[in-house]
Amino acid sequence: MTDPYGFLRTPRNPVPSRPADQRLGDWREVHAGQALLPLVSAQANRCMDCGVPFCHGGCPLGNLIPEWNAYAAHGDWRAAAERLHATNNFPEFTGRLCPAPCEDSCVLAINADPVTIKNVEQTIADQAWELGYVAPAPPGRLSGQTVAVIGSGPAGLATAQQLTRAGHTVVVYERSDRIGGLLRYGIPAFKMEKVHLERRIAQMRAEGTVFRTDADVGGRVDAAELRRRHDAVVVAVGAEERRDLAAPGRELSGIHQAMEYLTCANRVGEGDCAAPALTAEGRHVVIVGGGDTGSDCLGTALRQGALSVVQLDIRPEPGPGRPEGEPWPLVHPQVYRISHAHEEARGRHGSDPRLFSSATMHFEGGADGRVRALHLTAVEAVGRRAMPGTERVIEAELVLLALGFSGPERASRLGEQLGLTRDDRGNFARDGQYAALGASAAPAASGEPAASAAPEPPPWAAARTAGVPPSWGPPGNRPARPRPDGVFVAGDAGRGQSLVVWAIAEGRAAAAAVDRYLTGSTALPAPVDAHDRPLSA
Numbered sequence: 001m002t003d004p005y006g007f008l009r010t011p012r013n014p015v016p017s018r019p020a021d022q023r024l025g026d027w028r029e030v031h032a033g034q035a036l037l038p039l040v041s042a043q044a045n046r047c048m049d050c051g052v053p054f055c056h057g058g059c060p061l062g063n064l065i066p067e068w069n070a071y072a073a074h075g076d077w078r079a080a081a082e083r084l085h086a087t088n089n090f091p092e093f094t095g096r097l098c099p100a101p102c103e104d105s106c107v108l109a110i111n112a113d114p115v116t117i118k119n120v121e122q123t124i125a126d127q128a129w130e131l132g133y134v135a136p137a138p139p140g141r142l143s144g145q146t147v148a149v150i151g152s153g154p155a156g157l158a159t160a161q162q163l164t165r166a167g168h169t170v171v172v173y174e175r176s177d178r179i180g181g182l183l184r185y186g187i188p189a190f191k192m193e194k195v196h197l198e199r200r201i202a203q204m205r206a207e208g209t210v211f212r213t214d215a216d217v218g219g220r221v222d223a224a225e226l227r228r229r230h231d232a233v234v235v236a237v238g239a240e241e242r243r244d245l246a247a248p249g250r251e252l253s254g255i256h257q258a259m260e261y262l263t264c265a266n267r268v269g270e271g272d273c274a275a276p277a278l279t280a281e282g283r284h285v286v287i288v289g290g291g292d293t294g295s296d297c298l299g300t301a302l303r304q305g306a307l308s309v310v311q312l313d314i315r316p317e318p319g320p321g322r323p324e325g326e327p328w329p330l331v332h333p334q335v336y337r338i339s340h341a342h343e344e345a346r347g348r349h350g351s352d353p354r355l356f357s358s359a360t361m362h363f364e365g366g367a368d369g370r371v372r373a374l375h376l377t378a379v380e381a382v383g384r385r386a387m388p389g390t391e392r393v394i395e396a397e398l399v400l401l402a403l404g405f406s407g408p409e410r411a412s413r414l415g416e417q418l419g420l421t422r423d424d425r426g427n428f429a430r431d432g433q434y435a436a437l438g439a440s441a442a443p444a445a446s447g448e449p450a451a452s453a454a455p456e457p458p459p460w461a462a463a464r465t466a467g468v469p470p471s472w473g474p475p476g477n478r479p480a481r482p483r484p485d486g487v488f489v490a491g492d493a494g495r496g497q498s499l500v501v502w503a504i505a506e507g508r509a510a511a512a513a514v515d516r517y518l519t520g521s522t523a524l525p526a527p528v529d530a531h532d533r534p535l536s537a
Contacts, residue, residue, distance in 0.1 A: 002066075002073045006045040012113035013043060015123075017340055020347035024302055027189045027269060029096070030340045037075075040123040043116045044072040050107040054329045055117060057535060058105025060505040061087045061094075062527045065102060065117055072120050081128035084121065087527065089158045089504060090200055092129070093183065095122025096192045098501045099292075101331035101534060110328050129199060136206035139167040145231040145518050148173060150217045150414070153181030154500050155491025156236035157200070158507025159514070162524055164209045166515050172209060173226070175216040178270070181238060185263040188296050190303070190340075194269070218414025227418060232486045232514050235418070235428060235436065236507065239492035241410055243403040245288060249363030254371040258293050258402035265300045280306040284395040286374050287311040288360055289402030292339075297400045298353060299341035309345060309353050310394055316381040317356035331534050357381065361391065363399065371399055405497045419484040427496050428489045432529045434510040435517075436487040488514055494530060506530070 003009070017023070017030040047069035055065045064083045071080035084091050095118055106114030128134050145168050149160045152174040160170045178184050180197050205211070215221050217237075227233050242257045244250070256278060264276040280301035287294045287301075290313025301309045318334045326333040338352075345353040357378050364373040378390035407426030408415065415421075415428060419438045423429040429437040490510035491503040505527045512524035 001049050002047045002070050003045045004049065006073075007048050007108055007112070007115075010042055010046050012046070012116060013039060014116050015039060015119045017343075020344045023190065023340075024344055024348070027303065029190055029193050032193075036119070036123045037127075040116075040120055041073055041075055044069040044120045046108070046115050047073070048107055052107075054105040054107055055102040055115075058102040058329065058331050060502050060528050060532070060534070061508070062505075063087050063102065063121075068124055069115065069117075069120060072124055077124060077127040077131060078133050080124045081133045084124050085128075085134075087525070089161050089508070090154065091121050092125035092196045092200075093154060093192065094501050094504065095119075095125050096196070097187065098499060099332070101499075101501070104331045104333060105329040105535070134199075134203065136203050137165055138207045139165055141167055142169065143167040143518065145169070146171065146229075147232045147234065147514060147518075148226050148230040149234045149236060150223070150226075151181060151236035151238060151491070151493070152179045152211070153183060153236065153238050153491065153503060155238075155493075155503040155507040155510070156181070156234070157204070158504045159234050159236060159490050159511045160209050160507075161204055161207065162508055162511030163514060164204065164207050166511070166522075166524055168231075168515070168518065170209050171230070172211045173215040173217050173221065174211065174213050175219070177213055179211050179213060182240075182259075184270075185266045186259055186293075186296075188262065188265065188300050189269050190299055191296065218412040218417060223414045223417035227484075227487065231518055232488065233418070234488045234490055234510055234514060235408075235414070235420070235493050236490045236510075237408050237412070237414065237493050239405040239407050239427065239495075239497045241406045241408060241426065242401070243406055245360060245401055245403060247360050247362050249365060249371065252363050252365040252371040253369050254397060255363065255399040255401065258287070258289070258297050258400045261400050262293075262296060262300060265304070276304070280304040280309070280398055283307060283397040285309045285398045285400065286394060286396040287400045287402055289313070289404070290315060290354060290356075291402060291404060293404070294400075294402035295339040295341045297402055298345060299339075301398075301400075302341065302344050302348060306398075308349065308395075311354045312358045312360065312376060313354050313356050314359050314379060314384060315356060317354075326536075330536050332536055359384065359386065361386070363396070364393070371396055374399060405492070407496060408493045418487050420487070420489075425496055428493050430489040430494045430530055432531050434488045434490055434494070434506075434513045434530050436484050436489050438484050486517065488517075489530075502528070502534075 053066050068080040068083040100118040102117045103114040108114045147163050147168050147170045149156045149172045152172050160172050164170045179201050217223050261278050264278040268276050281304045285301045285306045287297045318336045322333040358376050359379045361375040363371050366372045373393050374396040375393050377386045420436050421429045488510050490506045509526040509528050512522045512526040515522035515524050
């Protein structure tokens with residue numbers, strides 16, 4: 001166990017990042033080259049070994065945080081890595097990209113600073129690779145059944161790895177030219193260098209997972225034909241329908257979606273081109289949207305040499321502590337947070353680049369049809385109505401829209417070809433066990449299981465284990481029901497825009513559902529139900 005008095009003796013001390021002026025000169029991770037081990041082991045020793053570890057509930061993967069904290073505190077990296085990988089296929093992804101809801105739920109956070117769980121997780125994962133503790137785990141035998149996974153983001157990769165290890169032959173179809181989804185082209189290298197992604201892909205190939213790139217399922221590749229060729233299909237295409245801004249002047253040149261901009265920058269890092277087709281170099285940049293994608297755009301624009309960068313956030317500026325309506329252990333409380341990109345902007349320009357409680361009124365263009373200014377206004381905290389007399393104009397030569405996503409892309413014919421329907425949030429409808437619902441089934445209301453008009457369960461259903469939908473059974477004995485048989489939906493495609501940790505958890509759970517569908521039972525873990533939600537206000 002950890003030191004029972006460690007949280008009293010040792011203050012919280014997150015891993016320091018490289019100096020802002022140094023890291024703005026390259027695209028390496030903000031912690032690249034840091035000596036982490038002594039610091040991280042001491043921080044892991046702050047874990048209280050509390051009777052009820054609420055960090056488990058804060059993490060949808062159910063990570064065994066107190067256990068691997070104890071091993072990390074004693075420098076037993078092999079045991080720590082084993083416990084970490086027991087619940088998480090890709091801890092080096094979550095250790096870098098997850099906003100750590102587990103830390104919000106740490107018991108220490110009731111009245112003190114939580115354990116630096118995210119730093120410990122990343123260090124364990126990195127040590128596991130460095131010391132050779134991560135190896136391919138191919139199945140002992142093959143089931144003879146095949147599964148198509150559409151999409152290679154974290155949900156698709158987690159689904160594929162679990163099913164491959166269970167003995168099924170898995171083919172991952174990715175429409176882009178490289179595997180990884182938004183991990184590849186949406187996440188800047190300064191947040192996660194692509195070597196971490198490449199190592200996992202190599203591991204999965206060695207285990208037997210097959211990857212197909214340039215495979216646009218729903219476009220050049222017919223999804224219905226794909227379903228006929230496989231025993232099951234998992235739709236894990238993410239939620240890439242980008243929200244737009246219906247403001248006058250939106251048609252002006254120089255206004256782009258954030259993901260278009262980030263993809264251009266990441267392709268330079270992949271060696272596809274010497275310079276991005278879309279750059280912030282020498283321009284006044286305005287980012288509309290205050291979330292993580294906006295922060296990624298900010299860090300990218302600073303590295304490209306933008307003259308200035310302003311980030312607009314329609315939400316009011318949060319305070320330093322939890323609001324009264326969001327007590328512990330609710331996750332994601334609205335508190336003032338500084339990302340590494342915000343820290344870099346303050347170091348370069350001397351102030352926080354964000355303008356809170358701000359909304360775009362319209363864009364102003366020049367004679368050449370390019371945007372040159374953005375007109376904004378302050379808005380009320382409740383209702384977000386414009387406040388008269390607060391209008392102002394800021395210079396804008398490049399505007400990036402980072403307003404989030406609203407479900408899978410509407411232009412794709414994938415849903416039509418598989419007979420899928422959408423719920424009231426625009427996501428592909430599914431039941432609680434990730435099985436896709438067809439057009440004849442009522443879509444789910446927000447956060448609620450979808451209604452099903454399935455017939456009376458057959459006689460064998462009574463013998464099934466608890467939690468298995470009564471309409472499931474051996475592949476040759478399934479009654480007709482209003483759902484596309486053998487099609488499952490995992491990750492943001494069914495949940496909506498969410499966190500990497502939820503995507504991996506859903507991938508693991510969907511894999512268990514598919515394995516049960518194919519074999520009648522499963523030993524794979526299912527950490528979350530498709531309709532589970534974070535503990536929040």
